Amino acid sequence: MKSKVLFLSLLVVVVGDHPEPPAALRNGPPINPDEYSANYWINEAQTAIKKRSIRDHDVDVARNLVIFLGDGMSLQTIAAARILKGQRDGKTGEEAELYFESFPALGLVKTYCVNQQIPDSSCTATAYLCGVKGNYGTLGVTAAVKKSDCKSSVVEGNRVQSIADWALAAGKDVGIVTTTRVTHASPAGSYAKSASRNWEAYANRDVDSKDPVNCIDIAQQLVNSNPGKMFKVILGGGRNGFLPKTTLDEEGIYGKRQDGRNLIEEWRQDKIDRNVSYAYVWNRNELRSQFDTPPEYLLGLFENSHMKFNVEANQETEPTLTEMADIAIRMLSRNEKGFFLFVEGGRIDHAHHKNKAHIALDETLEFDKAVQMAGEKLPENDTLIVVTADHSHVMAFNGYSARGSSIVGISGQKDANNIPYMTLSYTTGRGARRQVSGVRTDITKEAKFGQLMWTFHAEVPLKNETHGGDDVAVFARGPHYRMFAGLYEQSQIPHIMAYASCIGPGLHAPGCNSATSPRFPLLLAAGTAISVCIHNFFGGRTIDDCNASIFVRITAVLIIIIIIL
Numbered sequence: 001m002k003s004k005v006l007f008l009s010l011l012v013v014v015v016g017d018h019p020e021p022p023a024a025l026r027n028g029p030p031i032n033p034d035e036y037s038a039n040y041w042i043n044e045a046q047t048a049i050k051k052r053s054i055r056d057h058d059v060d061v062a063r064n065l066v067i068f069l070g071d072g073m074s075l076q077t078i079a080a081a082r083i084l085k086g087q088r089d090g091k092t093g094e095e096a097e098l099y100f101e102s103f104p105a106l107g108l109v110k111t112y113c114v115n116q117q118i119p120d121s122s123c124t125a126t127a128y129l130c131g132v133k134g135n136y137g138t139l140g141v142t143a144a145v146k147k148s149d150c151k152s153s154v155v156e157g158n159r160v161q162s163i164a165d166w167a168l169a170a171g172k173d174v175g176i177v178t179t180t181r182v183t184h185a186s187p188a189g190s191y192a193k194s195a196s197r198n199w200e201a202y203a204n205r206d207v208d209s210k211d212p213v214n215c216i217d218i219a220q221q222l223v224n225s226n227p228g229k230m231f232k233v234i235l236g237g238g239r240n241g242f243l244p245k246t247t248l249d250e251e252g253i254y255g256k257r258q259d260g261r262n263l264i265e266e267w268r269q270d271k272i273d274r275n276v277s278y279a280y281v282w283n284r285n286e287l288r289s290q291f292d293t294p295p296e297y298l299l300g301l302f303e304n305s306h307m308k309f310n311v312e313a314n315q316e317t318e319p320t321l322t323e324m325a326d327i328a329i330r331m332l333s334r335n336e337k338g339f340f341l342f343v344e345g346g347r348i349d350h351a352h353h354k355n356k357a358h359i360a361l362d363e364t365l366e367f368d369k370a371v372q373m374a375g376e377k378l379p380e381n382d383t384l385i386v387v388t389a390d391h392s393h394v395m396a397f398n399g400y401s402a403r404g405s406s407i408v409g410i411s412g413q414k415d416a417n418n419i420p421y422m423t424l425s426y427t428t429g430r431g432a433r434r435q436v437s438g439v440r441t442d443i444t445k446e447a448k449f450g451q452l453m454w455t456f457h458a459e460v461p462l463k464n465e466t467h468g469g470d471d472v473a474v475f476a477r478g479p480h481y482r483m484f485a486g487l488y489e490q491s492q493i494p495h496i497m498a499y500a501s502c503i504g505p506g507l508h509a510p511g512c513n514s515a516t517s518p519r520f521p522l523l524l525a526a527g528t529a530i531s532v533c534i535h536n537f538f539g540g541r542t543i544d545d546c547n548a549s550i551f552v553r554i555t556a557v558l559i560i561i562i563i564i565l
């Protein structure tokens with residue numbers, strides 16, 4: 001039994017993880033040094049918002065903010081998933097529509113990071129959650145911090161706040177939901193500041209921060225630091241980063257922490273100390289038992305590492321993304337001031353990295369279901385929903401297939417040697433097959449051809465398929481959705497969300513003052529009274545025409561009310 005467990009945990013270590021490759025060496029023209037500061041990206045966004053807001057006449061305010069992040073959900077992934085959705089319904093498919101494709105605004109964003117043309121999930125998370133671009137592999141810090149440079153990452157001026165910080169400061173509640181480890185790059189962008197995305201759980205002393213006192217691992221930041229410890233809902237995978245390497249989790253797999261800390265216990269203790277209700281759950285039934293009367297704080301860790309692909313998930317133990325997002329919305333909706341929620345379909349990316357196109361599309365459809373649940377639950381006039389991706393992938397949608405051809409099948413055309421090829425194929429990855437005298441192998445003769453987990457073919461042989469550097473889409477619905485149209489820097493996304501929701505240090509939408517206090521209409525009335533008076537006065541009439549005493553009295557009363565309020 002014990003050796004079986006040991007073997008299982010070894011297996012997890014070997015195949016369960018996909019750290020992104022190191023940043024490439026650079027020998028191009030110098031990078032503009034201004035980009036190393038947070039202000040550069042903040043100003044870039046604020047200037048763009050100011051410009052775009054001229055066409056924004058929306059008076060609603062986004063009380064609630066939800067960002068749905070499809071990790072690696074490229075435009076090709078969206079198009080192919082839409083077709084798969086239609087074909088699963090027995091139709092030709094091309095005419096089908098994903099739920100979020102019906103959103104009224106569509107934009108495109110540039111995903112490059114300061115030192116890298118093609119980014120990873122951590123520098124992009126810093127962009128779409130903190131509004132600042134940083135270096136490849138870093139989280140919540142400016143580009144003044146080089147990857148793995150602990151010292152510069154603790155300098156206050158190099159650390160940036162996230163939209164979760166802004167929401168909490170405005171009295172809103174915050175939650176994160178993901179199918180990856182909750183300490184993985186994308187969700188960690190909402191709460192962690194780390195010179196390396198790999199410092200997840202103090203698991204490997206050689207690789208992790210050499211200074212665990214100053215450069216605290218990401219799991220500990222979630223449990224013991226702000227803003228993570230204030231998050232009302234945390235749901236996903238990643239128990240191993242919370243448990244000591246000598247402790248077995250509920251499913252008989254060891255933790256990976258080398259410091260002996262049990263962060264699930266520390267999370268509980270913090271809630272006890274603060275006298276708030278809480279629950280820790282590890283399986284689907286326990287999560288469901290919280291649906292009707294959820295506690296104030298909920299931590300759910302449903303797998304030792306990442307949650308399983310939807311098609312491989314154990315229905316007994318793993319909830320769906322939709323179920324997790326559902327309970328998160330129930331919990332966060334209790335706050336009258338609203339909430340910020342991050343929901344990630346995190347394994348679209350992992351399926352692509354393995355050239356498993358069918359799985360990537362299935363994960364995208366699961367993601368879309370979660371968006372639909374949220375869209376149907378949350379009113380359009382007070383909830384801004386943004387659906388986007390962090391970066392692209394290199395899956396191509398190619399050939400000249402006939403209408404209604406299986407999107408996960410072969411192209412209607414054959415190659416120059418009369419060998420079939422797939423409508424979806426990759427430029428890089430493990431799916432590269434050996435060619436004999438320049439002739440491709442016939443993939444349709446492979447034993448697993450047509451199965452869900454079958455590996456699609458690739459051109460350049462690589463252990464892991466790579467990200468793509470092309471733009472990704474932003475779909476928006478709700479107050480100020482028009483602000484998301486256009487083509488812009490990915491780091492503008494949280495600034496626009498903050499604008500629509502009247503939070504954060506930047507520009508706020510016109511409706512903000514009137515929505516948050518009665519000052520705005522009163523100020524407007526006082527201003528009108530004064531200007532009417534002045535206009536009449538300089539319009540050549542006498543002070544009597546202006547009826548000065550009445551205007552002065554009205555203005556004085558309004559100003560006193562404003563001061564009292």
Ligand SMILES: *[C@@H]1O[C@H](CO)[C@@H](O)[C@H](O)[C@H]1NC(C)=O
Pocket residue numbers: 014015016017018019020021022463464
């Ligand atoms: C590629 O995938 C393998 C196996 O899944 C993994 O061990 C490795 O860390 C990955 N490498 C990179 C550079 O992503």
Ligand SMILES: *[C@@H]1O[C@H](CO)[C@@H](O)[C@H](O)[C@H]1NC(C)=O
Pocket residue numbers: 275
């Ligand atoms: C803890 O909270 C409960 C219910 O909210 C309250 O009745 C109790 O007085 C609190 N205890 C302390 C020590 O604050």
Ligand SMILES: *[C@@H]1O[C@H](CO)[C@@H](O)[C@H](O)[C@H]1NC(C)=O
Pocket residue numbers: 379381382
């Ligand atoms: C939003 O719309 C609903 C009805 O559709 C209405 O009851 C509610 O008052 C509206 N809320 C705001 C903030 O306008």
Ligand SMILES: [Zn+2]
Pocket residue numbers: 020072121349350353467
């Ligand atoms: Zn990736």
